[in-house]
Amino acid sequence: MAKNQHFASDNYSGVCPPVWEAMQQANSGHALAYGSDPWTQKAADRLRDLFETDCEVYFVFNGTAANSLALASLAQSYHSIIAHELAHVETDECGAPEFFSNGSKILLATGEYGKLTPESIEKLVTKRRDIHYPKPKVVSVTQPTEVGTVYTRNELQAIQEVATQYGLKIHMDGARFANAVASLQLQPKEITWQCGVDVLCFGGTKNGMAVGEAILFFNRQLAEDFDYRCKQAGQLASKMRFLSAPWLGLLENNIWLQNGRHANRCATLLAQQLQALPNISLMFPPQANSVFVQMPAEIIDQLHALGWHFYTFIGVGGARFMCSWDTTEETIHELVQDIKDLLA
Numbered sequence: 001m002a003k004n005q006h007f008a009s010d011n012y013s014g015v016c017p018p019v020w021e022a023m024q025q026a027n028s029g030h031a032l033a034y035g036s037d038p039w040t041q042k043a044a045d046r047l048r049d050l051f052e053t054d055c056e057v058y059f060v061f062n063g064t065a066a067n068s069l070a071l072a073s074l075a076q077s078y079h080s081i082i083a084h085e086l087a088h089v090e091t092d093e094c095g096a097p098e099f100f101s102n103g104s105k106i107l108l109a110t111g112e113y114g115k116l117t118p119e120s121i122e123k124l125v126t127k128r129r130d131i132h133y134p135k136p137k138v139v140s141v142t143q144p145t146e147v148g149t150v151y152t153r154n155e156l157q158a159i160q161e162v163a164t165q166y167g168l169k170i171h172m173d174g175a176r177f178a179n180a181v182a183s184l185q186l187q188p189k190e191i192t193w194q195c196g197v198d199v200l201c202f203g204g205t206k207n208g209m210a211v212g213e214a215i216l217f218f219n220r221q222l223a224e225d226f227d228y229r230c231k232q233a234g235q236l237a238s239k240m241r242f243l244s245a246p247w248l249g250l251l252e253n254n255i256w257l258q259n260g261r262h263a264n265r266c267a268t269l270l271a272q273q274l275q276a277l278p279n280i281s282l283m284f285p286p287q288a289n290s291v292f293v294q295m296p297a298e299i300i301d302q303l304h305a306l307g308w309h310f311y312t313f314i315g316v317g318g319a320r321f322m323c324s325w326d327t328t329e330e331t332i333h334e335l336v337q338d339i340k341d342l343l344a
């Protein structure tokens with residue numbers, strides 16, 4: 001039977017109504033192109049309000065471009081970028097960070113729960129200090145991580161300390177940043193620039209937009225000529241208002257946070273129900289909007305045969321169930337019931 005909703009990714013969902021409405025409102029008359037329109041100005045201002053700082057803001061089409069272009073502005077080609085071995089920039093961007101930085105090497109760190117630790121960073125920095133090794137210059141953290149865990153503020157502060165010690169810049173891949181804020185119940189500034197984050201890629205797509213991510217440079221000097229970098233990479237939208245106006249829909253009335261909270265709650269509910277079943281075990285504490293479980297291979301196959309979409313190749317394997325801003329309790333119960341029936 002065809003399913004109405006799936007758990008493959010939060011990009012399976014559509015556009016949330018306030019975002020659609022904001023797009024609609026921007027669709028009147030003519031406007032200046034390439035970001036000189038009032039919606040783009042307003043959306044950037046609202047983001048500055050939200051983060052309570054005067055950051056530089058850019059809007060691009062997707063997360064791969066946001067991460068790659070941000071990283072390229074932090075690292076020269078002879079520099080290296082420290083990331084977790086499961087990081088999206090390493091595993092899911094087809095080499096774009098290396099490509100756009102003209103060859104900056106990504107150095108891979110290991111760490112429990114998909115997280116970098118100060119020790120794992122220090123180990124890579126101090127392993128080699130000679131001229132023959134690409135000089136470590138950037139730490140890239142994913143918040144929430146690729147396995148649905150969330151860095152605490154203390155953990156980010158510890159990373160900031162080691163970054164300061166070794167002169168490393170900090171990039172944050174926040175494709176699901178809203179889910180991290182919802183999970184930690186902190187202000188956005190408390191887990192970004194106050195923890196030394198130089199650049200944040202703030203995801204809009206997975207939070208309820210049709211398309212688009214915002215890049216926030218808290219360290220404004222690093223944004224020098226970034227508009228040219230975006231243009232050269234094919235990421236400067238000519239009808240920019242339709243990339244920026246949706247942010248107004250997300251930001252007004254804190255829809256971004258409500259969407260994050262909703263998806264997180266769904267994941268918590270799903271995790272509770274799955275955990276209670278025999279032969280199923282949680283692989284990570286579900287701190288954001290995904291649930292990773294180990295379950296018998298034949299159950300996975302049978303669920304797929306029933307028409308459920310979910311991934312088994314993300315992170316370290318297992319089945320990943322991802323909840324979205326519009327996931328319903330009915331869908332969760334339907335999935336859980338199917339699993340129960342198959343286990344019986």
Ligand SMILES: *Cc1c(COP(=O)(O)O)cnc(C)c1O
Nearest residue numbers: 062063064065088142146173175
């Ligand atoms: C989805 C995602 C991105 C962005 O991916 P695009 O498909 O390029 O928009 C970046 N980082 C993480 C962790 C993601 O999950």
